[in-house]
Amino acid sequence: MGGGPAGLYFALLAKQRDPRREVVVVERNRPDDTFGFGVVFSDATLDNLEGADRPSYDAIRGSLAHWDELHAHFRGRVLASKGHGFSGLSRRSLLAILQGRARELGVALRFEEEVLDPGEILAGSDLVVAADGVNSRVRERFADRFGPRVDVRPNRFVWLGTTFPFDAFTFYFEENRHGLFRVHAYRYEPDRSTFIVECREETFRRAGLEHAGEDGTIAYFEELFADKLRGHRLLKNRSVWRSFPTVHNERWSFENVVLLGDAAHTAHFSIGSGTKLALEDAMALVDSLGRHPRVPEALAAYEAERKPKVQAFQRAAQVSLQWFENTERYMGLDPVEFMFSLLTRSLRVTHEGLKARDPAFVREVDAHVAQKAEAQSGARVVSAGGAGGGPPPPMFTPLRLRSLVLDNRVVVSPMCQYSADDGQIDDWHLVHLGSRALGGAGLVITEMTDVSAEGRITPGCAGLYRPDHAERWRRVVDFVHARSRAKIGVQLAHAGRKGATKRLWEGADEPLDDGAWPLLSASAVPYLPRSQVPKAMDRADMDQVTADFVRAARRADEAGFDLIELHFAHGYLLSSFISPLTNRRADAYGGPIEGRMRYPLEVFDAVRAAWPEQKPMSVRISATDWAPGGLTTDDLVALSVMLREHGADIIHVSAGQTDPSSKPEYGRLFQTPLSELVRLEAKVPTIAVGNIQSYADVNSIIAAGRADLCALARAHLYDPYWTRHAAAEQGFEMEWPPQYRSVERYTLRMR
Numbered sequence: 001m002g003g004g005p006a007g008l009y010f011a012l013l014a015k016q017r018d019p020r021r022e023v024v025v026v027e028r029n030r031p032d033d034t035f036g037f038g039v040v041f042s043d044a045t046l047d048n049l050e051g052a053d054r055p056s057y058d059a060i061r062g063s064l065a066h067w068d069e070l071h072a073h074f075r076g077r078v079l080a081s082k083g084h085g086f087s088g089l090s091r092r093s094l095l096a097i098l099q100g101r102a103r104e105l106g107v108a109l110r111f112e113e114e115v116l117d118p119g120e121i122l123a124g125s126d127l128v129v130a131a132d133g134v135n136s137r138v139r140e141r142f143a144d145r146f147g148p149r150v151d152v153r154p155n156r157f158v159w160l161g162t163t164f165p166f167d168a169f170t171f172y173f174e175e176n177r178h179g180l181f182r183v184h185a186y187r188y189e190p191d192r193s194t195f196i197v198e199c200r201e202e203t204f205r206r207a208g209l210e211h212a213g214e215d216g217t218i219a220y221f222e223e224l225f226a227d228k229l230r231g232h233r234l235l236k237n238r239s240v241w242r243s244f245p246t247v248h249n250e251r252w253s254f255e256n257v258v259l260l261g262d263a264a265h266t267a268h269f270s271i272g273s274g275t276k277l278a279l280e281d282a283m284a285l286v287d288s289l290g291r292h293p294r295v296p297e298a299l300a301a302y303e304a305e306r307k308p309k310v311q312a313f314q315r316a317a318q319v320s321l322q323w324f325e326n327t328e329r330y331m332g333l334d335p336v337e338f339m340f341s342l343l344t345r346s347l348r349v350t351h352e353g354l355k356a357r358d359p360a361f362v363r364e365v366d367a368h369v370a371q372k373a374e375a376q377s378g379a380r381v382v383s384a385g386g387a388g389g390g391p392p393p394p395m396f397t398p399l400r401l402r403s404l405v406l407d408n409r410v411v412v413s414p415m416c417q418y419s420a421d422d423g424q425i426d427d428w429h430l431v432h433l434g435s436r437a438l439g440g441a442g443l444v445i446t447e448m449t450d451v452s453a454e455g456r457i458t459p460g461c462a463g464l465y466r467p468d469h470a471e472r473w474r475r476v477v478d479f480v481h482a483r484s485r486a487k488i489g490v491q492l493a494h495a496g497r498k499g500a501t502k503r504l505w506e507g508a509d510e511p512l513d514d515g516a517w518p519l520l521s522a523s524a525v526p527y528l529p530r531s532q533v534p535k536a537m538d539r540a541d542m543d544q545v546t547a548d549f550v551r552a553a554r555r556a557d558e559a560g561f562d563l564i565e566l567h568f569a570h571g572y573l574l575s576s577f578i579s580p581l582t583n584r585r586a587d588a589y590g591g592p593i594e595g596r597m598r599y600p601l602e603v604f605d606a607v608r609a610a611w612p613e614q615k616p617m618s619v620r621i622s623a624t625d626w627a628p629g630g631l632t633t634d635d636l637v638a639l640s641v642m643l644r645e646h647g648a649d650i651i652h653v654s655a656g657q658t659d660p661s662s663k664p665e666y667g668r669l670f671q672t673p674l675s676e677l678v679r680l681e682a683k684v685p686t687i688a689v690g691n692i693q694s695y696a697d698v699n700s701i702i703a704a705g706r707a708d709l710c711a712l713a714r715a716h717l718y719d720p721y722w723t724r725h726a727a728a729e730q731g732f733e734m735e736w737p738p739q740y741r742s743v744e745r746y747t748l749r750m751r
Helices: 005-017 041-052 054-061 089-103 137-143 199-205 213-224 274-293 294-325 336-344 353-356 359-377 427-438 467-483 539-560 574-576 598-610 633-646 673-679 695-703 714-718 722-727 737-744
Strands: 024-026 038-040 066-067 070-073 077-081 086-090 109-110 128-130 148-162 169-176 179-189 191-197 243-251 257-259 399-401 405-406 411-412 443-450 487-493 563-568 618-620 652-653 686-689 707-714
Touching: 005 024, 005 089, 005 274, 038 041, 038 089, 038 191, 038 274, 041 054, 041 274, 054 089, 066 336, 070 336, 077 137, 077 336, 086 089, 086 191, 089 109, 089 652, 128 213, 148 199, 148 213, 148 294, 148 411, 179 199, 179 633, 191 213, 191 633, 243 294, 274 294, 274 673, 336 359, 353 359, 353 695, 359 399, 359 695, 411 427, 411 598, 411 722, 427 467, 427 722, 443 467, 443 563, 539 598, 539 714, 563 574, 563 598, 574 618, 574 714, 598 618, 598 633, 618 633, 618 686, 633 652, 633 673, 673 686, 686 714, 695 707, 707 714, 714 722
Parallel strands: 024 109, 070 169, 128 257, 411 443, 411 707, 443 487, 487 563, 563 618, 618 652, 652 686, 686 707
Antiparallel strands: 038 086, 066 086, 070 077, 148 191, 148 243, 169 179, 179 191, 399 405
């Protein structure tokens, strides 16, 4: 069902693989009816089409308009990048090619045929492929079986065409009195181009476009972009203003019915993958049917294989979509930084990937980052490859926080070791932290270090609540300072309602069988149903905990730490005040974000007063609860501004772990957009953390202005020398300790 690219391509491939099959395509529109103008293919997608069906590939290839460059018109400049390898094709031509090839193979095409009740055709078919688009009737009819979720996004967009022959994929960012308009434009025929205009809802309404109609819309944008169009006209084709629907389905099939293409999933047009995904769905489904003789098994295998790949594209599309929803946020960036942010917005394109495509542009980016870092830090930037080399990779530029200057942007993230005795650390902690300092990271942050015995998560948690704790920490700090160029910070915390539990390997979040201590929280709500019920803090409790934080801060200074990080995240005590899911107070310390931040800010202010003025402070936050009713984006920006105004030098942007009902959206770099939001909206430096997997990721985050530092945890558990190895792979010279200097001429071979 559905005669778009997904349905037609599946039909022709299914018939090609087995000519005995009776394949019928049912489409309610006429053969030459189509919406929109052009579609986009990457070179990699075209390679896939070549392997699937050569005749249709040859016809498609012969109709393409190819381009290699991307241009962005930004604040009076045209920014360009090369090496992107995309092609455009008329949607009408694509459909004609696929229809012709399907007929040639013997597929029955039935146009202008409406299926009012999809259930009627199920019994008479071995397989029903629902390729009936974003508004799929099949999906709607069997919603209880597919479990659809449609997220209608806030931006408005309209799909126009133009006779202007763009010679590159082109973005316009044009502001007028009504607001900012973004344009995605590309040529798909010698004298035809797609011209998609996107804007925020408030801009759409201020411009009067809700009442303009197609002709009024065209007149408005022909005037706004007159200097860009140079006398060429805009074209309409059912060009109505829409909001983009992101479609997910819990299941893609049941019995003998399967969803394909936009009926199963959508990906925002800004990554140009909608048609690609539809055609690749068709290929995967046909392959699965060939491997599995029974239809239900084939459909299950298709979904198991295909769904993770599509979800990865959808995650990338979601980040790209959000970039365009919030383009206003980026308009204050320097042009080079803006262009790099635009090109890497989906997080799939990295600094290293872009370097392979366009080395000249990336050299310009690296030089820009180095120049800014040198001015900000007052420290000399070390060239790549030693004296006389080019600019270093962005991760190897310095950063200043008050009087503290870090050599590079890599942070060893706090990682609980659960190996202390009544808060007292031992040689495990010396080796754990010391080895990672030798490994080259600019900053090492200790595990969560508790300000009182009652503030521990487990009996094995580290502390700074006894005088001898500072002495033992001093040994670690002195080693880091004497034997490496790293700086070291301590993360101070109180576990709150998540305390008095077993060590991680004994049962995460499981209450102690014996020896438990009383718990405190913003409200008397246990973390888990089986957890101890905490006491809702009163004024005396607040005063005592504040005093504990101050005492720990003073001991941190005695130990020689370079930085303090206060833990306002992950459902621990101070986090329990911030999240509306855990703070149910009716007094001045609850309610709106200003009330919920009141006590955490009291603690921050007291610690800041006790901590030396020249030493910086970081705060780790949970930027979202990943749960309905949790922290909002407005809350996040507000609390970040409050922290900046109270003297926080940098915010460590984590997420979740505040409530067991949360449903995190995991994936590579899954928290990085939250760091970017805080950095750009609250105007405060940030540390990005969360599944940062490679030095390419770190370079990309720093160069795009998504964070000022990058914290890695598991990467450093796996490889304490991660930063040094990243330097070696990039040809950046880091001085080794004299004891290890012979390794400078060593080449690693694992096989």
